[in-house]
Amino acid sequence: MGRKKGKLFGILVMCVVSGLFLVQTAFSAESKKPYKIGAIFDISGKASALGTPEKQTAEMVVEQVNKAGGINGHPLELVFYDTASDTQKAIESVNKLVKKDKVLAIIGPSTSGESMAIIETIQNNEIPNISCAARIEITDPPKKWVFKTPQTDRQAMAKILGYMKKQGIKKIAFMSVEGGFGSGGLVQVDSLSPEFGIEVVAREKFSEDDTNMTTQLTKIRGTDAQALIVWCTDKGSAKVASNIRQLGMTIPIFMSHGIASMKFIEQAKEAAEGIIFPAGRLLVFDSLPDTDPQKKVLAKYAADFKAKYNTTADTFGGHAWDALNIVIRAIEKAGDDINRIRDEIEKTKNFVGIGGVFNFSEKDHHGLGPESLVMIKIVNGKWTYLE
Amino acid sequence: MIKRVWKVIEQFHFLLFCLLVLSLPLILRRFEAGDYYLSVLVLAGISSIVVIGLNLLMGYAGQISLGHAAFFGLGAYSSGIVTIRYGLSPWLGFALSIGLNAVVAYILAEPILKLKGHYLAMATLGLGMIFLTLFSNLAITGGSEGLSVAKLSILGYVLNSRELKEVNYYYFTWSIALLLMHLALNLVNSRVGRALRAIHASEIAAHSIGVDIAKFKTQVFVISAVYAGVAGSIFAHYSTFLCPPDFGLTQSIRLLTMGVIGGMSSIWGAVLGAAILTMLPQLLDVFAEYDILVYGLVLILAIIFMPQGMSQKISLGWEKLTGQGSQGS
Secondary structure, three states, rough: OOOHHHHHHHHHHHHHHHHHHHHHHHHHOOOOOOOOEEEEEOOOEEEEEEEHHHHHHHHHOOOOOOOOOOOOOOOOEEEEEEEEOOHHHHHHHHHHHHHHHOOOEOOOOOHHHHHHHHHHHHHHHHHOEEEEEOHHHOOOOOOOOOOEOOOOHHHHHHHHHHHHHHOOOOOEEEEEOOOOOHHHHHHHHHHHHHHHHEEEEEEEEEEEOOOOHHHHHHHOOOOOOOOOEEEEEHHHHHHHHHHHHHHHOOEEEEEEEHHHHHHHHHHHHHHHHEEEEEOOHHHHHHHHHOOOOOHHHHHHHHHHHHHOOOOOOOOHHHHHHHHHHHHHHHHHHHOOHHHHHHHHHHHHOOOEEEOOOOOOOOOOOOOOHHHEEEEEEOOOEEEEEEO | HHHHHHHHHHHHHOOOOOOOOHHHHHOOOOOOOOHHHHHHHHHHHHHHHHHHHHHHHHHOOOOOOOHHHHHHHHHHHHHHHHHHHHOHHHHHHHHHHHHHHHHHHHHHHHOOOOOOOHHHHHHHHHHHHHHHHHHHHHHHHOOOEEEEOOOOEEOOOEOOOOOHHHHHHHHHHHHHHHHHHHHHHHHOOOOOHHHHHHHHHHHHHHHHHOOOOHHHHHHHHHHHHHHHHHHHHHHHHHHEEEOOOOOOOOOOHHHHHHHHHHHHOOOHHHHHHHHHHHHHHHHHHHHHEEEHHHHHHHHHHHHHOOOOOOHHHHHHHHHHHHHHOOOOO
């Protein structure tokens, strides 16, 4: 490439750049003014088992709202972006939703790592965000614009440890995935286990991309742990479960609320048998007494979801149902005033959702108590209610 | 007359490009989503800087690197750690990022650049993996949990605050990009540039006419790493969150693809490739869930029909337009 040739490009680069923008703007014209809500979930990455039902649920709720005449006559529009569990994509999506799509609020993302990553961007853009991820640090300490619907990892861990204590388990091993969710679990098990008189005798880490975790498991087998907690979402957990069976380990296996999806049982197959985990009531709503305030809401959501997508509803879709409905209720009261929407979200009281009964306040942007979790055991490929 | 216009454009093309970059925010301000497009252009500017460095190394000197995201990450984490962990000025972060990249690249250049072809590719691939492992496991980087980084402020004046929107960071990023671009353009047209191209064409021939191969290779490797480091620092303060996967193999490949699509042996190609690959996903929004398919298709077609990169096709088209014959290559 000679110097003269090299000199020619400037103006052409210009043309291409400005051309691209003209094409872009031609597509963003619109006529009506619906209420727009942004949604960011992972439907193609490591947490797609979480993001897919979340997206489906959000679409279903929007459809139902619009069939019923929208919000105060305004149609509701969902603007969805796939984050693929990529923190950078999540940040870019938030920017896009705020600056380009001009949404009123954002629900999601699916995973703790992404949720922690977007906090700065959310706060800076001053847009209400209801996260569907678990880590307690997302809303503790509370951030002005960030809320979340799933039970925290701390609550889930406390539930498991409480159950173990009753079973007389004193020594445990802990295995967590690398990343936001796993490190959150590790922090919680270390800070909570002394309270329950339980000692963590082994801590192992694995990557979700690993195909084989027998090295870590062999180490754990060599300790005197009476039970093992695996802290990961469905894909990694299923691999660990298979490895546990291959090694013939017989100690009780506990997992996080990150496996509360049929996808886990489908992936782990018979290796899923006997695994115990904490989750919201949705998975076992049939076993609930009729007096339970959530039972009706749960039954309707489960039936609607099954009718529309022909798959079993799970708690992840539930997180999105809760997030979206809380936003919708806020918009009903506040219209399209973003500051007031945030205030209304914060005022949410006694909202009966899928995850539990929500009570937000200035100091609590999470809003669920520990009673929202139940212990569930996988028996014959089905969820059964333990306590 | 028209010939004279072409001449003027040709003569002042870099200035014209600078003018375009400076005036874009004024044009985009008219659009409702203008601020969003500026944020995309900031990312394009950051990628441009890395790809310019990468093109110097690969397109001009002919040394492959599949691990450039490592230097990008090293720059980003330098800035992040200096400001967050030690609470020092972000400018110290920039200085450390440049210094650290230069030193690391200088040390690594000696053993790595002795390799050729596939072996060099493998070594740089390994280099990328080693750095990724460090980013994910060192306590100081926040590991796989990620690291929050403060926004960039000059004399207590936050560059990318909500009130100022994107425009200041846009000017900040692009003035550095244009400066580095100018330096690179001068470099490739200098004695050093000719030496690099000679090494690319044939190391033995270059050596025989007295080109100090080892010295030039080391120099270009260091320059290329420094470019990536600067971009990493700008990125850290812009994104405000760093996570190891951002600096893994996928990122290295993405940067490489930008160079290939734009044209490896051209500085303009680097900017063009970075701009196109950053903006393309935004334009493909209209295809909703199928965007990734179209994206792949566009890349495949680009490689089939423009194996030398877009910049070369454009330069040929320009020559046709202005009625000039091809002059050397």
